[in-house]
Amino acid sequence: MTKLERVSDAIIEAIESGALREGDRLPSEEEFAAQHQVSVGTMQKALARLAHAGLIRREHGRGTFISGNKVAPADVRHLRFLDEQGHPLTSYVHANGVKRMKRKGPWSDFLEGEAFVRVDRTINVGGKFELSSEFWLREEDFERLGGVERQDLETNLRELLLQRLALPTLRVDQWIRFAPPTAAAVRSLDLDPEKPSFLMELRGYTLSDKPLYYQSVCGGPFSERLVIVR
Template sequence: MTKLSMVSDAIIRHIESGALREGDRLPSEGELAANHGVSVGTVQKALMQLVHSGLITREQGRGTFVSGTRVAPADVRYLRFRDAEGNELPSYVHARAVKRLKRKGPWSDFLDGEGYVRIDRVISVGGRFDLYSEFWLREEDFAELGGVDRTALERNLRELVAQRLSLPTQRVDQWIRFDTLPSSAARELKLESDQPGFIMELRGYTLRNRPLYYQSICSGPFAERLVIIRENGQ
């Protein structure tokens, strides 16, 4: 494990254990460097990596604070990553944007309708690499959710739809391919626009086999072990 990974993993373990909670302030860069026996430069790189993943925020003159929200297990139950020792890596979500679009694509082919809402999120896997997720709903379905704040968007979207619209996910079709990443995903993941990567598409159905949501998940290359779960036919 590199010194950079050692610092990142230590901070993530503290968040996982509850020793650091949302809103808590991290030790100074100098304290972290001394505690881990690394340079301040290494600490700065580790913190910037965690900032990009949405786990922490840095405020000028105030310090570094925990901001990441743990993804509800059901929200990523179909994708689980493990390290070389077989330990499951925690996942954290960071909402990027909510956009109303008329643009056509695989989401419109599946959902049908005139307008759509896309929820963009980045999921940090153990602070090691990121997944970029686009979650599409019909515009009218999103409107029925009522006011949706950032906290809600950083939790389980399937459960949010099920609770507020009484539309449970009954079935999910899943496809995986290795292909050139969409420009939006490459941009969020800070990868070259023509770089190939991991792409997973999910199509969720609710009661009476009605199309409910379309989701795509992308990432660049990763060395961690991926376990893909299919539960109850999903």
């Protein structure tokens, strides 16, 4: 394990254990580097990695703060992992944006309708690797959610649909395959658009077996040996 990996893992473990909580301010780069017995350059790289993953935020003139939101287990129940020692890897979600569009695709084939909303998110799995998630809803369903803040998009979207619209997810069909990465995954994960990536498609149904949402989860290659939990 490199010094960079050691420092990154130590900060992630502190977040997962509750030693560092959302909103906590981190020491200066120099102080933090001294605490972990690494160079300031290594600490800067570790913090940049965690900022990219959405676990911390850096505010000019104020400092660096914990910002990672844990993904509720139900939100990633189809993709949960343990490391080789059997320790669960906590996932964190970062909302990248919301887009409204009428473009057709597998989401429109499933959801039907004319207009849709796509929620783009990045999920960091235990600091080991990242996944790009596209969560599609009919535009009218998204509008019925009312005011949706960024923190709402970084929680369990299925629970949000249940709480605000009384629409539970009663069944999920899922497929996996290798395919070119989605455009969102190319942007957020810096994947090569010409190389195949892992792609998982999920179709959620609600009451009366009505289509509720379409989701795609895309990821690039990673070297860790992990256990998939179902």
